[in-house]
Amino acid sequence: MKILGYVGNAAVVTEQDAKNLTHIHAAFGYLHRDGRITVDHLGGFTSQMTQIRQWNPDIRIVLSIVNAPGETDAFTRCAASPELRRAAADSCAEMITEQGFDGVDYDWEYPCVPSNGIESSPDDKQNFTLLCRETRRAVDRAGKGHIVSIAAGADVYYVESVELPELAKVLDYICLMTYDLKCGFHALVGHHTNLFSSTGDYFRNSCDQALRLFHSAGVPKDQLLLGAAFYSRKWENVNDRNHGFLEWNRNGTGGYGPHYEELEQNYVNKNGYVRYWDDEAKAPWLFNGSTFLSYDDEESIRCKCAYVEKEQYGGIFYWQHEYDKSGRLLSIMHECLAK
Numbered sequence: 324m325k326i327l328g329y330v331g332n333a334a335v336v337t338e339q340d341a342k343n344l345t346h347i348h349a350a351f352g353y354l355h356r357d358g359r360i361t362v363d364h365l366g367g368f369t370s371q372m373t374q375i376r377q378w379n380p381d382i383r384i385v386l387s388i389v390n391a392p393g394e395t396d397a398f399t400r401c402a403a404s405p406e407l408r409r410a411a412a413d414s415c416a417e418m419i420t421e422q423g424f425d426g427v428d429y430d431w432e433y434p435c436v437p438s439n440g441i442e443s444s445p446d447d448k449q450n451f452t453l454l455c456r457e458t459r460r461a462v463d464r465a466g467k468g469h470i471v472s473i474a475a476g477a478d479v480y481y482v483e484s485v486e487l488p489e490l491a492k493v494l495d496y497i498c499l500m501t502y503d504l505k506c507g508f509h510a511l512v513g514h515h516t517n518l519f520s521s522t523g524d525y526f527r528n529s530c531d532q533a534l535r536l537f538h539s540a541g542v543p544k545d546q547l548l549l550g551a552a553f554y555s556r557k558w559e560n561v562n563d564r565n566h567g568f569l570e571w572n573r574n575g576t577g578g579y580g581p582h583y584e585e586l587e588q589n590y591v592n593k594n595g596y597v598r599y600w601d602d603e604a605k606a607p608w609l610f611n612g613s614t615f616l617s618y619d620d621e622e623s624i625r626c627k628c629a630y631v632e633k634e635q636y637g638g639i640f641y642w643q644h645e646y647d648k649s650g651r652l653l654s655i656m657h658e659c660l661a662k
Contacts, residue, residue, distance in 0.1 A: 325638030358410025426470025
C-alpha cells in the first residue's frame with residue numbers, strides 16, 4: 324500500500340517522515356518548450372535526498388513535472404511533436420541516471436482544458452498517451468523498476484480529456500487529485516476533499532465517486548491513489564444557516580485557506596471557529612458565523628485510509644508536505660496502512 328507525499332522545495336523531511344512514507348514526489352521539475360526538464364531550482368530538496376534514502380532505503384523518490392514558469396504551452400507543444408516527445412522522454416531518463424530520481428510524474432493540469440491558465444488543444448488527448456508511451460520506453464532503457472506516473476483531475480472532464488485505458492498500460496499509478504472538489508469555481512459552500520457526497524449537495528463529486536469513475540473507465544484499482552489535502556478551502560461572508568454548509572454564497576467562491584498546522588493552532592474550536600463533522604461525507608468543517616473552512620483532519624484521514632484498504636485501491640497521497648510540519652497526518656496514514 325503506497326503512502327506518498329508531494330514535497331516542495333521549502334519542505335523538510337524528518338527521519339520519522341521518511342520512515343512513514345513509501346514514495347515522495349519532488350515538486351516540481353520544469354518542462355520547457357524545447358523538451359528539456361530542469362531541476363536547478365530544487366537544490367533545497369535534492370540536498371536532502373541522500374539522507375532520506377539512508378533513513379529509508381526502500382523509499383522511492385520521483386520527480387513531479389509541470390510546465391516551466393512562463394511557458395504555459397510546454398506540455399501541449401511537447402506532446403504534439405514526435406521530436407519533442409523524444410526530447411522530453413530522454414530528459415526524464417536523465418533525471419534518473421544523472422539526478423538519482425526513481426522515476427517521473429507528469430502533473431499536466433490539464434490536457435485539453437484551457438481554463439487553468441495554460442495553452443491546450445483537443446489533440447492533447449491522444450498526444451498525452453504518446454508522450455507517456457515515449458517516456459515509458461526511455462525510462463525503461465535507464466533500468467528496470469523505474470516509475471512513470473501522472474497526477475489527474477478528479478472528475479468527468481479529465482476522464483473525457485485523456486485515454487485512460489491506454490495510459491493505464493504504461494503508468495505505474497495515478498495520483499487522483501481528490502481535493503479542490505469545491506474551489507474557486509464554486510459559489511456553493513461545502514467540502515473540498517470529502518470521501519463521500521452529502522445529501523442535498525448539487526455537486527455530487529467526492530473521493531469515492533472519482534475513484535469509481537476512473538476504475539470504470541479502465542484503470543485497475545491498484546493503480547489509483549486517493550488524494551488528501553493538508554490545506555483548507557475558504558468561503559467568506561457566508562449566511563449563518565446550517566453552520567454555513569451548502570449555502571449559496573453570492574459573495575465569492577472557495578479560495579485557499581490556512582494550512583492544516585495553522586488550522587490546528589489558531590482555528591479548530593478557537594477564536595470563534597467551531598468544528599463540525601459531516602458523518603455522511605466523512606469530512607470536517609469550521610465555521611465562525613461568517614467564514615467557512617473545509618479541510619482534512621485526523622478523523623477524515625482515518626476514514627480515507629480505511630476506505631482505501633477496504634476497497635483495495637493502491638494507496639493514499641497528500642498535497643503537500645510542508646503544510647503539516649508536525650507530521651501528525653502522515654503518521655496516521657502510516658499507522659492505518661503500513662502492514
